[in-house]
Amino acid sequence: MFRSMPEIKCVPFSANETVMYRFGTPGTRPRVYLQGALHADEVSATLALHYLCELLTVAERENRVRGELIVVPHCNPAGLRQFVHGRHLGRFDLSDGRNFNRGFPDIADEIIHRLGRIAPQNLNTEMAIDTGASLLSKVRCESPGDQFRIELFRMSWGADIVIDVHSDMESVVHLYSSPASWPRIERLAAHLDAQTVMLGEVSADMPFDEAHSHAWSKVARFLMERDYCAAHRVSSCTVELRGLADVEPALARQDAAAFHDYLVDAGALDPIASIASSAAALRTAVQPISLDEVDMITSPITGVLVHCKDLGERVVPGEVIARVFDPTEIVPYRAWREIVARYSGVVFARWHQRTVRAGMVVCKIGGANGERKPGNVRLPD
Ligand SMILES: [Zn+2]
Known part of the structure; x- marks a missing residue:
C-alpha cells in the first residue's frame, strides 16, 4: 500500500500496457x-483524470482517502497508437473494426449459475463480487479485442461507482446513466455542471458502463429473490467531457476539482477543511431526460456543413440549426439545404467535421417537454 505516491500497476494486454492508479486501502x-x-x-x-490523480495524491498524503479509488487516465494505449495517414482514429479498433465501447461481457448469468449452487442462507453480496472476480480472472480470449474488454472489466469489477469518461465530437458536458444509478450519479452531474443527462436501462450492444449496471441489476434481483437484501448495486455512468478539441489545462483542472468534490460527496474522500462548502457543492443537477427524448438530426445530403446554433443553445421546432452546401449542384440556389429542428430542446452536441455525407448525424438535441422520438438509441461517444 502506498501513502505518499500512487501505486502504479501495469496491466498488460495485447502488445501494450494500461497504467492504473490506486488510492486508499484495497477492499x-x-x-x-x-x-x-x-x-x-x-x-x-x-x-x-491526470490532474485528479494529483489531487488524490495530496488527499492520500493528508490521510483524507476513505474509500478505494482506481483511476485510469487513458485506458486504451493500443487505440492511442492508431494513426492512419497522419490522422488519429480512436473510436474503432483497426485490428477488428469494432467500436471500443461496445461488446463488453455479460457475466451475470454465469455468476447466477454459480451462486445457484450455494444454499440461500449463505448468499451475500461479497460472494457475488468474488464469484464475478474469479470468473473474470479465468477468462482467456483468443481475440485481443475481447481480452482488452475483459481486462477493463476485471479492473473495474466490484466497484460501487463506475465512471467512464469520454468526449463527444463538439459538445457541452453531458452524461448517460440509468434510473437505478441516478441517485448516486446526480451529484456528479451537478459538480460537473452537466447541461444534459440521459437515463436509460438498455441500449445497443453493451457499452462499458451499461455492462456493469446490467450485470448488477440481474445479480441483485437473483439475491433478492432468495431473501437476501443486496446492499451492493453498482452505479455507473458515461460522462461526455465536452468535445474532442476541448483539451485545455484550465478546463481539465476544473473537471478534476469537480470529480474530487464528487468523491467527497460519495464518501470516498474527506473534504479539504478550508473549502468544505464550495459553491460547486451547492449546484443542482439538471433534470434528466430519457434516451427517446434525444433527437439525432441527420444531414439530408453530402456536402459542406455549416452549423447555425451554438452548443447549449435552446431551439424550437422549425428553427434552422444547420445548412449543408452541395458543391456538385450546378444551380446555385439549389445548392443549399437547411436542416431544421423538429422538436424543442437544447443543442448539446454537434458533428465536428465540416464535410458530411447524407444520413450522418450532425446534431443532437435534448428534448424538453417530454416529447418522444421513437426509434432513437443511445450513442455514447
Ligand atoms: Zn467515446
Whole structure:
C-alpha cells in the first residue's frame, strides 16, 4: 500500500500496457473506478483524470482517502497508437473494426449459475463480487479485442461507482446513466455542471458502463429473490467531457476539482477543511431526460456543413440549426439545404467535421417537454 505516491500497476494486454492508479486501502468502501479515453482520441478525460490523480495524491498524503479509488487516465494505449495517414482514429479498433465501447461481457448469468449452487442462507453480496472476480480472472480470449474488454472489466469489477469518461465530437458536458444509478450519479452531474443527462436501462450492444449496471441489476434481483437484501448495486455512468478539441489545462483542472468534490460527496474522500462548502457543492443537477427524448438530426445530403446554433443553445421546432452546401449542384440556389429542428430542446452536441455525407448525424438535441422520438438509441461517444 502506498501513502505518499500512487501505486502504479501495469496491466498488460495485447502488445501494450494500461497504467492504473490506486488510492486508499484495497477492499475499503466505497470503491470508485474512473477511466478515460476508452475511445482513444477522447483525451479531455485523460488530462482531467491526470490532474485528479494529483489531487488524490495530496488527499492520500493528508490521510483524507476513505474509500478505494482506481483511476485510469487513458485506458486504451493500443487505440492511442492508431494513426492512419497522419490522422488519429480512436473510436474503432483497426485490428477488428469494432467500436471500443461496445461488446463488453455479460457475466451475470454465469455468476447466477454459480451462486445457484450455494444454499440461500449463505448468499451475500461479497460472494457475488468474488464469484464475478474469479470468473473474470479465468477468462482467456483468443481475440485481443475481447481480452482488452475483459481486462477493463476485471479492473473495474466490484466497484460501487463506475465512471467512464469520454468526449463527444463538439459538445457541452453531458452524461448517460440509468434510473437505478441516478441517485448516486446526480451529484456528479451537478459538480460537473452537466447541461444534459440521459437515463436509460438498455441500449445497443453493451457499452462499458451499461455492462456493469446490467450485470448488477440481474445479480441483485437473483439475491433478492432468495431473501437476501443486496446492499451492493453498482452505479455507473458515461460522462461526455465536452468535445474532442476541448483539451485545455484550465478546463481539465476544473473537471478534476469537480470529480474530487464528487468523491467527497460519495464518501470516498474527506473534504479539504478550508473549502468544505464550495459553491460547486451547492449546484443542482439538471433534470434528466430519457434516451427517446434525444433527437439525432441527420444531414439530408453530402456536402459542406455549416452549423447555425451554438452548443447549449435552446431551439424550437422549425428553427434552422444547420445548412449543408452541395458543391456538385450546378444551380446555385439549389445548392443549399437547411436542416431544421423538429422538436424543442437544447443543442448539446454537434458533428465536428465540416464535410458530411447524407444520413450522418450532425446534431443532437435534448428534448424538453417530454416529447418522444421513437426509434432513437443511445450513442455514447
Ligand atoms: Zn467515446
